[in-house]
Amino acid sequence: MFTPKYPPQDTAAAAAPAAAQVPAVQAPAPVVPAPVSQRPAIQLTPGTALALVGGGTAVVLVVGAVLVSMLLAVAITGMSVAVTAVVLRSLLNQQKGH
Template identity: 70%
Template sequence: MLTPKYPPADTAPTAPAPGPTTNTAPATVPPARVAPAPVSNRPTVQLTPGSALALAAGGGAVVLVVGTVLVSMLLAVAITGVSVAVVAVVLRLLIKDLHKR
């Protein structure tokens, strides 16, 4: 599942061996052959104006939903913190009142 997929081996014929030369110049080393880029079997995605608009609208909707959820969670934490602070103040006043009597 996580192993890489290698392209098939190159089956192109190799260049024929050079024949004898009558040139007295030193032989040059031919440049190394570069393997052609593998062709992808995946289909290409082409966006039409309508699908691009739908994609942008969907992305905007996702941003709004995630933002709403995060803001509501922050609001819930803030309300909980304020209510705990109010309860602490009330309990402190009740305990202080009990010690006076």
């Protein structure tokens, strides 16, 4: 079921090689040097590396602060909904008793 199905192999006989031909002499192709990139190579100085590390740290801290504040907002909303539900339940139970 999961084994591959291969097509049958060709059974035709290989064609006989043509009469031997003498290869024509070709001139060697001229050697072209590889193109040189026009962009300068990136060189990291200690100041640049420090700036990259500082920028990366700042991004991580900002994203972390945003995620924590979103989680805190969800937790506060959940607590307020729970308190509201308890108050409403208490009010409805008091009404049934009177």
